[in-house]
Amino acid sequence: DAKTTQPTSMDCAEGRAANLPCNHSTISGNEYVYWYRQIHSQGPQYIIHGLKNNETNEMASLIITEDRKSSTLILPHATLRDTAVYYCIVRSRNNAGNMLTFGGGTRLMVKP
């Protein structure tokens, strides 16, 4: 699976959009971009994933650049409960065990 690079930490004001960037410049054609988050020591939570097109669900939007070398997760109206570590993961269709491998992630702090 391709490696990802994320900022170590970010702050966001409550009610504002949180934009979390992820660089995956070595991504290949059969690799998906997934986002998960983890609130301190709780079970990770799936947010969204995509291959080429932008995606939106009830939690967030995922914007993938045309060359697929980077992406941005957007939480449209961040709340205090969105404070967590956010993991951007690139996963190959050839991933036999559907393994999730988290890197360092971005620690998002939503402030009142």
Add this chain to the structure above:
Amino acid sequence: EAQVTQNPRYLITVTGKKLTVTCSQNMNHEYMSWYRQDPGLGLRQIYYSMNVEVTDKGDVPEGYKVSRKEKRNFPLILESPSPNQTSLYFCASSSGTSVGTDTQYFGPGTRLTVL
């Protein structure tokens, strides 16, 4: 409510005393998996199961056993626990069985300490 449950949530035990961590999901998911999470090492897969009676090793299977006799349950067995198995353990399940179709739901975690 759709969920993955794990028991116990916290366990302190001694070296060599066999233990089982249970995992159960109520979403009729085919795929289930066990991970451990350690500071600085991130999330590592122990075992996974694509369906009933089908299990396979992940990245760090040594010292662990699993079974999948029913779709909803996927227990993790430590036959002879050692201190290096002290960790935070997560069970996960997914309806999809391939990357691109899977959205893994995680349990709340089991914090295991082996003395």
